[in-house]
Amino acid sequence: MDNPIIMLGAGGLAAVLAGFGVALIRQYATQHNPPSGATQRSTPNGGGLAILVVALMLFMPFGLSLSADPSPVVRFSLAAALMAFIGFYRSFQALPRPLRLVLQTGAALIFVPAVPLTHLALPALSLALPLELGYLIAAAWLVGLTNVYCYMDGINGLASGQAVLAASLWAFIGSLCEAPLVTFLAVLIGGSALGFSLYNLPPRSIFLGETGSSFLGFSLAALPLLCIGQGESPRLFVSGILIMSLFIFDAALTFARYLLAGGEGRHANRSHLYQRLLKLGEPPLRVLWLYLLLSAGFGIAGLLYWQAAAASLLFAVGMICLTLYAWIKRRETHDEPLFPTLTAKDDPTRL
Numbered sequence: 001m002d003n004p005i006i007m008l009g010a011g012g013l014a015a016v017l018a019g020f021g022v023a024l025i026r027q028y029a030t031q032h033n034p035p036s037g038a039t040q041r042s043t044p045n046g047g048g049l050a051i052l053v054v055a056l057m058l059f060m061p062f063g064l065s066l067s068a069d070p071s072p073v074v075r076f077s078l079a080a081a082l083m084a085f086i087g088f089y090r091s092f093q094a095l096p097r098p099l100r101l102v103l104q105t106g107a108a109l110i111f112v113p114a115v116p117l118t119h120l121a122l123p124a125l126s127l128a129l130p131l132e133l134g135y136l137i138a139a140a141w142l143v144g145l146t147n148v149y150c151y152m153d154g155i156n157g158l159a160s161g162q163a164v165l166a167a168s169l170w171a172f173i174g175s176l177c178e179a180p181l182v183t184f185l186a187v188l189i190g191g192s193a194l195g196f197s198l199y200n201l202p203p204r205s206i207f208l209g210e211t212g213s214s215f216l217g218f219s220l221a222a223l224p225l226l227c228i229g230q231g232e233s234p235r236l237f238v239s240g241i242l243i244m245s246l247f248i249f250d251a252a253l254t255f256a257r258y259l260l261a262g263g264e265g266r267h268a269n270r271s272h273l274y275q276r277l278l279k280l281g282e283p284p285l286r287v288l289w290l291y292l293l294l295s296a297g298f299g300i301a302g303l304l305y306w307q308a309a310a311a312s313l314l315f316a317v318g319m320i321c322l323t324l325y326a327w328i329k330r331r332e333t334h335d336e337p338l339f340p341t342l343t344a345k346d347d348p349t350r351l
Helices: 004-032 048-066 071-092 097-114 131-152 158-177 180-200 209-229 235-243 245-260 273-279 284-308 311-334
Strands: 119-122 125-128
Touching: 004 048, 004 158, 004 180, 048 071, 048 180, 048 209, 071 097, 071 131, 071 180, 071 209, 097 131, 097 209, 119 235, 131 158, 131 209, 131 235, 131 245, 158 180, 158 209, 158 235, 158 284, 180 209, 209 235, 235 245, 235 284, 235 311, 245 273, 245 284, 245 311, 273 284, 273 311, 284 311
Parallel strands: none
Antiparallel strands: 119 125
């Protein structure tokens, strides 16, 4: 099962099945939720459910054959399903943030014992972690990236495209490490996200929804832990952060602004960097490619950190993120939007 041809075939199968599943969900949603007006086009939500179903449907039976210990497979599948269910529930019913975080932490702690984080490899420093602290850091990482992913799902192709990119990097890392369980899960996530993306790119026909974004965020956070749990370098935890650093920086900056504003309004207040670029008139596809290209560069930084835990890589990624913020801030101060005639009905944050 660690044959690269078989792994690519598994990813392709996941893409086909996910695409078929998205088409079924879209058809069902369109039939049961018709447009409210004769000329109004209704875009259904919840396409990410197909990603969840396909990835877990293939990972559970075949993943067990790739691991001598069934615990990582069973615990990941259960925790990921619970995390996605919390997102699914939020789609229909408001859930207070403290309660949501408690539930998400409980779901994360189902998975963490199977992949204990015992060391933290920083530049020129390797820290041995007490078991309880390792559990806490791992759970915070899983819950944090899950929520970051939900907040960043605001422009078509961004969340699913980032998932394809990040999962491809982890599939590559897993193949180099000869960790077939990591490679297999990564190709399933990347393949199923690719199958969904075909329906989500402009002109979109379905949205990801919190079920899918919660599952993708949790899965991409789980991959470095799973890799370390298979006996690989603890540097991969920081590599995982670098691979997702643009999403993390954008969400953290937006949340910081929310706190500085006194917590007024909802967190999803259209002040993410990609949303601010859209308000400046940048075409959605250009913003999407900017994010994916930067994330690809940060992914390379993550691979290099895995090999040589260099502080310069962390510094370079941080400076690029700050430069992006400064460039957008300067444009907001001095530039006029490129497309000032854009109307409210176009809703550029969801194009």
